[in-house]
Amino acid sequence: MTGPFSTSPLGLGLATVMRLPGRTDQLRVLDAAYSSGFRHFDVAPSYGLGRAEELLGRWLASRSVDVTVATKVGLPPSRVAKRLARIQGPLRRGLTASPRLRQWVKARSALATAAPAAPSVGQIEDSLAASVREIGRSPDVLLLHEVPTDALGDAEVSALRRLREEGLVSHIGASGPSEVAELGAMRLATDSVVVQMPVDLRLDGAIDDGTKAPVVRRLRYGLLSRHLEPLVECLQSAELVRSVESLAGLPLRTRTDVANLLVLVAVNRWPGDTLLVGSTNEANLRKLGAAVHADERWPTDTLAEICRELQPYFRP
Numbered sequence: 067m068t069g070p071f072s073t074s075p076l077g078l079g080l081a082t083v084m085r086l087p088g089r090t091d092q093l094r095v096l097d098a099a100y101s102s103g104f105r106h107f108d109v110a111p112s113y114g115l116g117r118a119e120e121l122l123g124r125w126l127a128s129r130s131v132d133v134t135v136a137t138k139v140g141l142p143p144s145r146v147a148k149r150l151a152r153i154q155g156p157l158r159r160g161l162t163a164s165p166r167l168r169q170w171v172k173a174r175s176a177l178a179t180a181a182p183a184a185p186s187v188g189q190i191e192d193s194l195a196a197s198v199r200e201i202g203r204s205p206d207v208l209l210l211h212e213v214p215t216d217a218l219g220d221a222e223v224s225a226l227r228r229l230r231e232e233g234l235v236s237h238i239g240a241s242g243p244s245e246v247a248e249l250g251a252m253r254l255a256t257d258s259v260v261v262q263m264p265v266d267l268r269l270d271g272a273i274d275d276g277t278k279a280p281v282v283r284r285l286r287y288g289l290l291s292r293h294l295e296p297l298v299e300c301l302q303s304a305e306l307v308r309s310v311e312s313l314a315g316l317p318l319r320t321r322t323d324v325a326n327l328l329v330l331v332a333v334n335r336w337p338g339d340t341l342l343v344g345s346t347n348e349a350n351l352r353k354l355g356a357a358v359h360a361d362e363r364w365p366t367d368t369l370a371e372i373c374r375e376l377q378p379y380f381r382p
Contacts, residue, residue: 070258071134073106073340074103074105074340075333075339076105076106076355076358077104077105077136077285077340077341077342077343078095078099078342078343078344079108079287080107080109080118081108081110081118082344083114083118083344083346084115084117086346089121091346093124094348096121096122096125097129099351100129100131100133101352102351102354102356103359105132105133106135106285107122107133107134107135108135108137109122109136109137109197110137111137111138111141111196111197112141119200122135122200123200123202126203134206135201135207136208136209136262137205137207137209138241139185139197139208140212141211141213184213184218185222187221187222187225204233205236206235206236207237207239208229208237208239209238209240210240210242210254211241211242213246214246215246215250218253223253223254226238227256237283238256238260239283240254240260240261240262241261241285242262243264244263244264247261247262247263258283259282260283260284261282261284262286262287262342263287264286264287264288264292265286265287265289265332266382267331267332267335267380268380268382283338283340284339285340286339286341289332290343291344292381293328293381294321294324296381297327297379300379301319307319309375310327310372310376313364313368314330314364314372315362316330316362322353325353325354326353326354329354329357329358330357331369331372331376334362
């Protein structure tokens with residue numbers, strides 16, 4: 067039986083990477099993340115119109131790297147996505163060149179994935195087998211992908227546990243909105259479970275001081291997409307900037323400074339968790355990696371004060 071899942075403080079989500087139109091550029095982002103200390107890579111059968119696992123597999127096969135990989139089951143690409151995947155390169159280039167087309171496609175993004183539903187035992191087994199073929203190895207983590215807990219039967223729960231017991235996957239868990247992910251993980255009820263859930267920086271609970279070693283390992287996503295734009299607004303307040311700079315001991319003058327601050331707030335607030343970053347900017351990935359691996363640790367009261375100062379800018 068394996069122990070609790072463990073990996074690096076930062077992980078790369080490939081859903082965003084797949085928005086780049088060219089395979090060379092996509093692989094270069096993976097290289098930049100790895101060289102910056104990212105040791106966890108997150109994919110799913112539905113990411114990148116169904117091509118994200120293949121990209122990760124190609125990268126792993128051509129590099130000598132030691133990483134952890136999470137993939138998912140329960141939210142497959144739709145038929146529309148599978149058709150679009152054949153012309154993904156030209157399609158991505160067209161979206162890059164046309165903001166109007168990009169907005170039109172974004173408004174219809176739900177067409178790229180099937181509706182969340184509890185997979186059958188056979189679908190779980192087939193999905194994992196397909197993921198192993200694409201990635202070229204067994205994933206370290208297999209997550210239920212936004213699967214409604216009340217639709218998950220005992221047979222499916224037993225199948226997921228059996229896959230872990232047989233060593234076909236090291237860890238199981240659930241991914242999705244906080245309640246769905248937490249309840250899904252509880253339904254699996256193993257000695258060690260992984261929960262992938264959105265970041266919520268609002269002060270609605272005690273700050274983790276890192277002294278506990280929970281059997282539940284959390285992967286948190288959506289930090290920059292959810293909080294970066296609102297927090298950039300704080301740059302307009304010179305008084306707030308001076309206060310936060312004094313507390314954090316960091317500059318807060320540019321958009322990149324704000325992103326670094328957000329990442330450090332999250333890493334300090336949940337020191338045992340992994341923060342998933344979705345970025346295609348290689349320079350930003352290096353800066354985020356450097357900021358985290360400088361091991362800047364704030365006292366709990368300092369972290370709480372920084373969070374209180376920034377609360378008006380944290381999106382619910």
